[in-house]
Amino acid sequence: MSIESRSITVSGLTVEVVRKPIKNLHLGVYPPQGRVRVAAPMAVDDEAVRLAVVGKLGWIKRQRAKFQAQPRQSQRRMVSGESHYFLGQRYRLRVHESSGTALHIALRGKACMDLFVRPETTVERREQVLQDFYRAELKRLVPELLEKWQPTLGVEVRAWGIKRMKTKWGTCNIEARRIWLNLELAKQPVQCMEYILVHELAHLHERHHNERFTALLDLHLPQWRTLREELNSSVLTEF
Incomplete structure (x- = not known):
């Protein structure tokens, strides 16, 4: 399958243009930063893409404003009292320092996340312990x-x-039949x-986000649109 990818600038916006052997042009704005992406048929030139983006500028700006207005977690210092999230639940971090302890995370009920570290453990290493727990x-x-x-x-x-991953919750390499999931999930x-x-599994049936793909999701996971909206409106982490 032939795919061409490049970036163009339209009214000050950087637009990722991906040309594929598809029939229709698709324009999307993606969290967390409001990345603008156009999937276009191979025969559609840059000027046609530019006109399509200009025609949707109002909608694009509203989508980007919505993403920018979403709550974001501040830079983590990994100290007691901070809020951290796991499986949709908010936990209050409690740091326990002890020489010789094994660095690890333990959940205490549905409210507390205990982080066990040594006194000299850096912020970066504490963050890595949390990431290892998530993984x-x-x-x-x-x-x-x-x-x-x-x-x-x-x-x-x-x-x-x-x-x-900074811009995607998941990806699927169809040829390799390999799926990647974002650690932030x-x-x-x-x-x-x-x-x-x-x-991502549905992409093994259908590569594109077309009617057939949507029908697969509707059949097997009817509430997928609600879940997508929940993800797109969730608290974002800067990294």
Whole structure:
């Protein structure tokens, strides 16, 4: 499949233009920063893309303003009293310092997140302990969701992984049958992570976000639009 990608500037906006062998032009604005992306047929030139973007400038600005207005977590200092999120639940961090302790996270009920560190542990290392906790929990949860959804959708991935991504909740490499999930999903409700997984699995049936793709989601996860909106309006983390 031939794909061409480049960026153009329209009325001061940087627009990512991806040309594919598709029939119609699709314009989207994506969180967290309001990235503007146009998927266009191979034969559509830059001027036609420019005109399409100009015609939607009002809508694009409203979408970008909505994303910019979303609450964002401030820079984490990893000290007692901070709020951190896990599976959609807000936890109050409690830091316990002790020489020789094994660095780890433990949840206490549904309100407290205990971080065990040594007195000399840096902020960066404390943050890494939290990220390691998130990664381990996702690696525990994802196989259960795959076991549920792969037979339902009639597909099977060869590999999956977790990494931090700035602009996407998940990606699917169709040729390799490999899915990547954003580490930030550990902060979201399980249902939202489930939606992203189903979304990426559905791409193994249909590459594009067309009517067939939408019909697959409607059939297997009717509430997907609500979950997408919940993700797009969630507390964002700067990194």
